[in-house]
Amino acid sequence: MSTLASPAVSKLLDRLFSAADRDDPATLQRARATMAQLGKPPSDSERAVLMREVYMPISPDVGRLLYVLARNRSAELIVEFGTSYGISGIHLAAALRDAGSGRLVTTEFDAIKAGRAAENFRSAGLADLIEIRVGDAFETLKAGIDGGIDLLLLDGWKPLYLPMLKFLEPRLAPGAVIVADDLAIAPDALASYVGYVREPGNGYVSVEVPLGDRIEISVRAA
Numbered sequence: 001m002s003t004l005a006s007p008a009v010s011k012l013l014d015r016l017f018s019a020a021d022r023d024d025p026a027t028l029q030r031a032r033a034t035m036a037q038l039g040k041p042p043s044d045s046e047r048a049v050l051m052r053e054v055y056m057p058i059s060p061d062v063g064r065l066l067y068v069l070a071r072n073r074s075a076e077l078i079v080e081f082g083t084s085y086g087i088s089g090i091h092l093a094a095a096l097r098d099a100g101s102g103r104l105v106t107t108e109f110d111a112i113k114a115g116r117a118a119e120n121f122r123s124a125g126l127a128d129l130i131e132i133r134v135g136d137a138f139e140t141l142k143a144g145i146d147g148g149i150d151l152l153l154l155d156g157w158k159p160l161y162l163p164m165l166k167f168l169e170p171r172l173a174p175g176a177v178i179v180a181d182d183l184a185i186a187p188d189a190l191a192s193y194v195g196y197v198r199e200p201g202n203g204y205v206s207v208e209v210p211l212g213d214r215i216e217i218s219v220r221a222a
Contacts, residue, residue: 002098009126048113061212079104080106082154105131105145106133108133138164150176150177179218
């Protein structure tokens with residue numbers, strides 16, 4: 001039986017997905033209304049506070065796909081940009097558990113949200129495989145990542161996908177898999193990212209997959 005099917009993990013994921021389906025629409029609407037009243041673009045800290053109660057999860061199908069990709073890759077090092085409540089991290093760490101080795105380094109700007117993710121990782125019995133780095137990911141990921149990144153999940157603030165990819169490119173392993181979530185939610189913000197990974201001269205082979213809010217899966221071919 002896979003770790004995803006274990007009672008500790010499957011029941012936790014069911015609860016988290018159900019809570020997101022129930023609460024996110026209204027919570028997100030309130031956050032957006034508050035941001036609109038600010039009269040200026042919110043700072044990173046303001047945005048983090050306003051979005052603190054929003055789960056922003058991957059879909060269950062995308063979660064299972066992440067498990068398949070990580071397991072098939074036999075990933076030793078996975079990096080996630082944007083952990084939120086830890087739903088995607090649980091899927092990735094489950095693949096590491098079943099493969100018998102590897103670690104997940106995940107980032108979260110907001111310390112309170114990171115604490116909730118950490119609690120979920122402990123409840124799933126996967127905390128020993130996961131390191132949460134709290135704060136600005138461009139700072140927290142500067143050091144302490146030894147060896148090549150086998151799988152990179154981009155699921156944080158959308159305008160930062162391309163800068164984050166370029167920031168981590170020197171540390172991508174040959175054949176690394178990069179997954180970018182939410183193409184349907186933020187097409188304008190992600191247009192430059194999608195254009196970059198689909199340009200053959202940049203060293204990727206990339207394809208959109210119509211699961212969840214649509215994802216872009218790329219392989220580092222160069």
